[in-house]
Structure formats: structure tokens, C-alpha cells
Amino acid sequence: xxxxxxxxxxxxxxxxxxxxxxxTTITIPEVTxxxxxxxxxxxxxxxxxxxxxxxxxxxxxxxxxxxRYLTSxxxxxxxxxxxxxxxxxxxxxxxxxxxxxxxxxxxxxxxxTYNLKFVWGFNAxxxxxxxxxxxxxESWNWPAMLGGGYHFLQFDGMYNVDTANPSPFxxxxxTARVSDGVFEDNFAVITFDAPITISxxxxxxxxxxxxxxxxxxxxxxxxxxxxxxxxNYDAQKMMQQNILSVFSLGETTx
Amino acid sequence: MKFWPLYSLLCxxxxxxxxxxxxPEDNYIPIPxxxxxxxxxxxxxxxxxxxxxxxxxxxxxxxxxxxxxxxxLSVNNTKACASCHLPQNAFTDPNQFSSGVxxxxxxxxxxxxxxxxxxxxxxxxxxxxxxxxENQALEPxxxxxxxxxxxxxxxxAKLNNHDQYPxxxxxxxxxxxxxRQLVTKAIAQFxxxxxxxxxxxxxxSNGTVNLTTQEENGLAIFMDEERGDCFHCHxxxxxxxxxxxxxxxxxxxxxxTDLGFGAxxxxxxxxxxxxxxxxxxxxxxxxxxxxxxxxxxxxxxxHYSTGLTNSSTIDPLMKKVNQGGVxxxxxxxxxxxxxxxxxxxxxxxxxxxxxx
Numbered sequence: 001x002x003x004x005x006x007x008x009x010x011x012x013x014x015x016x017x018x019x020x021x022x023x024t025t026i027t028i029p030e031v032t033x034x035x036x037x038x039x040x041x042x043x044x045x046x047x048x049x050x051x052x053x054x055x056x057x058x059x060x061x062x063x064x065x066x067x068r069y070l071t072s073x074x075x076x077x078x079x080x081x082x083x084x085x086x087x088x089x090x091x092x093x094x095x096x097x098x099x100x101x102x103x104x105x106x107x108x109x110x111x112x113t114y115n116l117k118f119v120w121g122f123n124a125x126x127x128x129x130x131x132x133x134x135x136x137x138e139s140w141n142w143p144a145m146l147g148g149g150y151h152f153l154q155f156d157g158m159y160n161v162d163t164a165n166p167s168p169f170x171x172x173x174x175t176a177r178v179s180d181g182v183f184e185d186n187f188a189v190i191t192f193d194a195p196i197t198i199s200x201x202x203x204x205x206x207x208x209x210x211x212x213x214x215x216x217x218x219x220x221x222x223x224x225x226x227x228x229x230x231x232n233y234d235a236q237k238m239m240q241q242n243i244l245s246v247f248s249l250g251e252t253t254x
Numbered sequence: 255m256k257f258w259p260l261y262s263l264l265c266x267x268x269x270x271x272x273x274x275x276x277x278p279e280d281n282y283i284p285i286p287x288x289x290x291x292x293x294x295x296x297x298x299x300x301x302x303x304x305x306x307x308x309x310x311x312x313x314x315x316x317x318x319x320x321x322x323x324x325x326x327l328s329v330n331n332t333k334a335c336a337s338c339h340l341p342q343n344a345f346t347d348p349n350q351f352s353s354g355v356x357x358x359x360x361x362x363x364x365x366x367x368x369x370x371x372x373x374x375x376x377x378x379x380x381x382x383x384x385x386x387x388e389n390q391a392l393e394p395x396x397x398x399x400x401x402x403x404x405x406x407x408x409x410x411a412k413l414n415n416h417d418q419y420p421x422x423x424x425x426x427x428x429x430x431x432x433x434r435q436l437v438t439k440a441i442a443q444f445x446x447x448x449x450x451x452x453x454x455x456x457x458x459s460n461g462t463v464n465l466t467t468q469e470e471n472g473l474a475i476f477m478d479e480e481r482g483d484c485f486h487c488h489x490x491x492x493x494x495x496x497x498x499x500x501x502x503x504x505x506x507x508x509x510x511t512d513l514g515f516g517a518x519x520x521x522x523x524x525x526x527x528x529x530x531x532x533x534x535x536x537x538x539x540x541x542x543x544x545x546x547x548x549x550x551x552x553x554x555x556x557h558y559s560t561g562l563t564n565s566s567t568i569d570p571l572m573k574k575v576n577q578g579g580v581x582x583x584x585x586x587x588x589x590x591x592x593x594x595x596x597x598x599x600x601x602x603x604x605x606x607x608x609x610x
Contacts, residue, residue: 050523065569065570129492130298130491133299133300134300136299136492136493137300137493137495138498139485139486139487139489139490139493139498141490141492141493143478143485143490144491145478156570156571157570158570165576167576168568168571168572168573168575169570170571170573172479227479227573228479228483228573229479230479231478231479231480
């Protein structure tokens, strides 16, 4: 049975223990997550987000105008099966480097070896319409007619920019509408097999390869699926499949 | 011990200061002003931006209101902030371009003023070049085509020599010495009180009224990515600001005579972008767009429906630009317009606190 340990409780225990120890300083590791962004081998940040000309797996040449995405429910599970859940969620805006880091409010964790997983978007329990003031203020909402809640991804750009007729695409991901009034959860759980050893304050790099959104397992043809995609059930489920290969672990620094 | 002469001097100075009898004004402490934040905003949005360096007081807001409506800020005492930001027009100008003291029109439409404390990036003007409301208010006073002063010094002198303003500044800010910084602080305080949150749609969101069928249809078009798709830039029922306050090229021109945000950032990718205005109070804020080119709301809807123009920095959210726009049918246009008008707030333009 999975053992869930409240990080807040852990923090209180540590404080309580520290009161009994006069001469020894115990450093409790703190964890920070740092997202870096790539288009295959091309590093992407705010300085080149809108200037790179990129080619997707299907051969369309594209430029990017904006990418924002939501992740949540970060968990680290140790070899004993104990899971530490970090409260909070993270809206990353590639035009703002300051949003690339995620330091949970309570981010201490015992030393050990862990596996990481997090949720792409919000899971069913978290994806409640209109309840997050900061996300509402960012106009991050997903229309009620499509199931409500929040966007998971907003990826806007132009494709066929190497031709005389570039066209817009709006690769937006969220709850999938099966039919009028019938909706299907569309979040994804991102897991990593590689173990992470934590013995001190640790920054875990999570690499996002944007090109994978168009690549695996569904080779995305923007000429067919450009916009609108939000009400398109098949497109939404294809995005959910493709997101699974977008993230990988990068460097862990301590 | 080597500092004893300094201590002695300080004691003498303090004694001398104490020997002057305090007047009531010397000890006056301004009364904090409590913003009346609509319940819907409290529920849906993060807190408004109120700088710690300029918290609202009853005296500061009242002073700011008086300054906002006072022609004293213009070079020839003929114009005030309110000359181009009229309360009955949700604090914009019904003219396409405002004429300042010279009578020469500017080149952009006056922006409406409401819910400014919820402009979270704190960038003002159509191109966002002023950071903070206090800095924004510095400019019109010395703009040749607005209030027409060469500099702030003569305005500061006029105010300092006024028979009432020094006392009002003393009560609001604790000093009779009037500076441009204090003038714009007061105006910014007043502007932050200009809250509009009582439209028919707000009342619908609060559960106190129903929308008409046409308004409901219009909301559906607004929120439908296959039809209006207005919500990506202009808010939604969970973001009752009805703007993202971000900068977009919404397909007005193929080339740009006014670079907008691009002139501020220096980034060619930002050329032709302007800040999304709120869709609140559209009933009072014609004409529309940064240059006031559209006289009516129908013109605006027709623009997004069939009038989009492609350009190098067109926002991809103008998804059907290659077809001229989202091609709404006449019924959809009428429904959308009905919904948009439900965002107007008569109680805002008639609020006695906001009128001279």
C-alpha cells in the first residue's frame, strides 16, 4: 500500500526533532523543479521563442508566438514506496523565464532515492471550473461548453512559413468534449523511470522537447489539424498521447 | 564621544522644532480608503495592485478626483484629465482623437479608465510604455497635444501658490510642498477607485438576473473556438475583467504607421501590437480600436468576421485571417452584440463618486 506522507507534517516533525539536538545541524533537503525547453537539439527560451524557424516531424516549417502550459501534482516516491506530494501547480509561460522554476511552498524531503511523476494539466479532482484566482486572472480557463476547468496547453504559431501562405495554428489542450454535454478527462500522468538521488538541496531539471508534441506516436499534420482544435475530440486525445514523450529528466544538481 | 557636538546640535534642533506650536494639520493622519471590490472580483480574481508607496486614503482619493477634473493642470487652464476621459463615456473620449489645449488632435483614441488596479502587469497606454499608474499620469500634463505644459515646474508652482491645494496635499501626504510625484500619486489613487463591476452580466454571474436567449447565444459564440473565439484575449465569465491586458496584432493593417508595442520593446515581432481593451462598457466607449477607426460595435464585429488583414506580426489567434475572419452569419453577429452590450455597467457611469 502506498504510504502518503504529508510534507507539512514532516516539516513539523523535523522542527520538533531539531529542538532536542543542540550540537548537530541537520540539513533537510529542499527540492526545486527547473523546466528547460527545447526543440530537439535547439534550446528555446524567451529570447528566441519567437525568432526560431523550426520544422516539425511532418515537414511543416513553423514559427512560435506563445507557449504556456500547466503542470501539477508533483510527486516523489522512494524505494520503500513512500510518496511525497508537493502541493501546488505551475503555469509556465515560455516568454517569461521567471516562470520556468517551480519551488513548492513546502519542498523539504528526506534524503533518499526517488522516482518523479507529475500531472500534465489538472487531474479530474483539481480541474474545477473557475476556482483558481491566479489562473482566472491569466485567462487560463477552458470553456464550459467544452467541459470547463482550465487549459493545459496554449501553443500558438504559424505554419508553412516557408511558403507564400503561412497559416495560424492554435494547438490548445484541455478537457475533451465527446459530444454536447459529455466530456472526458484529458490530463496525463508524466512518469520517469530514472531514479533521482537526493541527499542535499536539489534542483531537478525537467526537459520539455516541444517537437515531440507533433511527433510521437501521432505525426501531426498541421495542414489538416491547425485550428480550431479545442472542440475536436480526436485532436484532443492525440495531444494527450503525444504529451507522454515530451518530458524527460535532465540534470539533477545538489 | 567624538560625536558629542553632533548630538548637541541635534538636541538644539529638536528643541527648536518642539518650540513651534503644532497645528492640527501638522498632526493630521489621513484616513485609509477601503476599496469596494465587487464580490465577483473577490471570488474570481487575485487582489488588485495597490503600491505600498501609494496606499489609498480618503484625502488622497478626494484630492486626486479634484485634480482629475481641474483645468489647473493645463498650460492655459482650459483642459483637465476629464476633458478627454469623460465619466459618461467610461472615462474615454467619444471623439476618435482627443484635442488638447492646442486643438490639434492626437493619433490614438483616449483609453477608457476602469478596473485599472487589476491591470496586473501595470503597463499603461495602448502600447504599454508607462509602468505604473503614477508614471502614466506624468505624461499628459507635459504632452504638447494634451495639457500642453513644457514641463512640470509651472504646474507645481501654480499648485503651490494655490489658496487650497497646499492644505489638501498636507492632509493627504503630510506635506504642503507639492511635487509632480504627489500630484500623480493622488490622481492614481482616484483612478484606482474607478471600479466597474455591476453590469447585467455581472448580475447574471451573481445569480440575480437572467440573460435573454439572445445574450446567452452571444456568450456561446464568444466562447466558441469555432465561431467568435473572443475569449482568448478578452476574458470569460471566470475572468470578469473582459481583457487579458496583453498586446496583440488583431489584423487591422498590412503595414504599420504606428508600431505600438514594437516601438516600446524595440522588437520587430511586437510591431502593430496594442493592448487588448476591456469589453466592459462598450455601450459608452465608441469609437473603437487604438486609433478609434471603428465608429460602431457593428464595425468591430464585422472586422473580426470578414475584415481581418494579414501582416508579419498577425496574432495566430486571428485563426481565420486567410479567410478574412471568422465569418459570422447575421444572426450570430446580432447575438454576439447583444451579449457584448450586457457587459456595460450603467451604475459605473452614473456613480456620483466618479462625477464632478
